[in-house]
Amino acid sequence: MQENMESKPIPSKREATWERVHSIPIIDCGEIITPLSLVPEHILVRSYYFELGIVGSLPECHARKSVLDKLLQASLLLPNHLRFVVLDAWRSQQLQKVLFKQCKSALANIYSDASEEEILAKTQQYVAIPSQDALAPSPHSTGGAIDLTIATRDGVPLFFGSPFDDPSEISNTNYFEDKLEKGELLSEREEIALKNRRILYNTMKQLGFVNYSCEWWHFEYGTQRWAIETGKEFAIYGPTAVSLNPFHDIENH
Numbered sequence: 536m537q538e539n540m541e542s543k544p545i546p547s548k549r550e551a552t553w554e555r556v557h558s559i560p561i562i563d564c565g566e567i568i569t570p571l572s573l574v575p576e577h578i579l580v581r582s583y584y585f586e587l588g589i590v591g592s593l594p595e596c597h598a599r600k601s602v603l604d605k606l607l608q609a610s611l612l613l614p615n616h617l618r619f620v621v622l623d624a625w626r627s628q629q630l631q632k633v634l635f636k637q638c639k640s641a642l643a644n645i646y647s648d649a650s651e652e653e654i655l656a657k658t659q660q661y662v663a664i665p666s667q668d669a670l671a672p673s674p675h676s677t678g679g680a681i682d683l684t685i686a687t688r689d690g691v692p693l694f695f696g697s698p699f700d701d702p703s704e705i706s707n708t709n710y711f712e713d714k715l716e717k718g719e720l721l722s723e724r725e726e727i728a729l730k731n732r733r734i735l736y737n738t739m740k741q742l743g744f745v746n747y748s749c750e751w752w753h754f755e756y757g758t759q760r761w762a763i764e765t766g767k768e769f770a771i772y773g774p775t776a777v778s779l780n781p782f783h784d785i786e787n788h
């Protein structure tokens with residue numbers, strides 16, 4: 536199974552604009568949002584922004600129930616010595632705002648000659664505009680978006696070629712595939728990153744997730760982007776809220 540996952544190239548794609556993404560209707564199916572840390576034998580959860588102490592973050596990661604179910608099934612496709620590590624999933628509006636602001640100022644520092652408009656456009660490549668608009672939500676506010684990586688069961692994070700949330704071209708899911716296509720030789724480390732990106736992409740894809748092509752770690756199910764890429768007429772997840780008690784639904788039945 537592993538060989539297939541790491542040898543299958545990631546197809547290149549043209550990412551839809553945010554405008555196009557937000558033009559897709561949403562009919563929320565009302566599915567519950569659930570904590571992701573209750574199946575640690577298959578999925579590890581490290582709430583990345585909480586560990587960084589960013590306001591608006593939670594110690595737990597939450598997603599829609601089907602996202603958890605699919606993630607669990609995808610985890611069974613991973614080679615036995617590997618495990619998914621979820622870094623973020625449902626996101627509060629407050630957190631989305633902080634991430635947007637932080638990324639914008641980091642990019643403004645890097646591209647000091649760029650105009651405000653250019654910086655804004657670049658920022659939107661790496662962080663969605665904070666929105667809980669029922670027609671145009673940021674993907675993470677729906678519980679259908681998930682940021683994840685892979686580690687070995689003995690605790691070593693796999694190498695993906697760029698750190699999580701690095702706002703640069705090397706984070707493009709296809710970065711190493713593109714190099715290969717151009718006939719460039721990959722170093723040994725780059726070969727490893729290429730294979731690890733393929734493993735993550737192909738396992739998630741098999742369960743119906745779509746990847747955001749600027750970020751090797753970002754996947755969606757049930758969202759507007761998912762609807763575009765899977766040919767659905769409408770998205771099934773709109774913006775939602777999280778109950779801080781994971782057993783809330785059980786207690787209410």
Ligand SMILES: C[C@@H](N)C(=O)N[C@H](C)C(=O)O
Nearest residue numbers: 634661662663674675682
């Ligand atoms: C901030 C980053 N981890 C991320 O999730 N980016 C996408 C584009 C988003 O904010 O939806």
Ligand SMILES: [Zn+2]
Nearest residue numbers: 680681682753
């Ligand atoms: Zn994300």
